[in-house]
Amino acid sequence: MDKIALITGTGRGIGLEIGKQLLEIGWNVVFTARNMHAGRPLVNDLREKWKTAWFHQLDVTDEQGISDIAEYIEDTCGRLDVLINNAGIQIEENHTAMEMDMDDLHKTMATNLYGPLMLTRAMVPYFKDSKDARVINISSRAGQLSGMGSGQAAYRISKTALNALTIILSKELEGDGIKVNTMCPGWVRTDMGGPNADKSIEEGADTAVWLATADKIETGKFYADRKVIPW
Numbered sequence: 001m002d003k004i005a006l007i008t009g010t011g012r013g014i015g016l017e018i019g020k021q022l023l024e025i026g027w028n029v030v031f032t033a034r035n036m037h038a039g040r041p042l043v044n045d046l047r048e049k050w051k052t053a054w055f056h057q058l059d060v061t062d063e064q065g066i067s068d069i070a071e072y073i074e075d076t077c078g079r080l081d082v083l084i085n086n087a088g089i090q091i092e093e094n095h096t097a098m099e100m101d102m103d104d105l106h107k108t109m110a111t112n113l114y115g116p117l118m119l120t121r122a123m124v125p126y127f128k129d130s131k132d133a134r135v136i137n138i139s140s141r142a143g144q145l146s147g148m149g150s151g152q153a154a155y156r157i158s159k160t161a162l163n164a165l166t167i168i169l170s171k172e173l174e175g176d177g178i179k180v181n182t183m184c185p186g187w188v189r190t191d192m193g194g195p196n197a198d199k200s201i202e203e204g205a206d207t208a209v210w211l212a213t214a215d216k217i218e219t220g221k222f223y224a225d226r227k228v229i230p231w
Helices: 013-024 036-047 063-076 102-127 153-176 201-213
Strands: 004-007 028-033 053-057 082-085 134-138 179-183 222-224
Touching: 004 013, 013 028, 013 036, 013 201, 028 036, 028 063, 036 053, 053 063, 063 102, 082 102, 082 201, 102 134, 102 153, 134 153, 134 201, 153 179, 179 201, 201 222
Parallel strands: 004 028, 004 082, 028 053, 082 134, 134 179, 179 222
Antiparallel strands: none
16 A cells, blocks of 8 residues: 555645645545534535545544544554644634633634644554554644734634643654654635635645655645745
């Protein structure tokens, strides 16, 4: 079996496009989405062209769902080469830290931080048979400390925390041969980014696909447009 990737949040947008680009170069891709009724038909359509597309329902905030996808990977694939933690939410209005609803913060952290942590921990055993295991976290410049602003506080906090988790995991998993990086896709014309964004979905997915496929990459870095950027 060729390279195997698991991608979260593939019901639309960047996650779906990353999967398509990996299928194009012959990878096996496990697509996941919180909404099974939306996600499965998309992957069924993909399978008309690529038989290496697979689907499994996953809500990254659900611990039982994490256990179920781990069992699926074990039974179906037996190993994993790349995990792409793409699922993310931005549910609040443009609120400051002083204004934001604490429930919005809790929900945002559950999806954008706790989910990637739980899923990465669950997938580590399946990386052991990979020759080049990688974890790619989809982050944002909104979480970049060197350019931090105000507004969208819950989202910013969650992405800064995800960046910190990336560094921590890169150190902890380096001895196991697992590279862990994060990337910012930029302002992309998705449902979240809106129609006025300056990048196409294809361009937004590019760096994540490159991080998954490049012959040699570093670990513990923050990337945008295939270049390392400051934290």
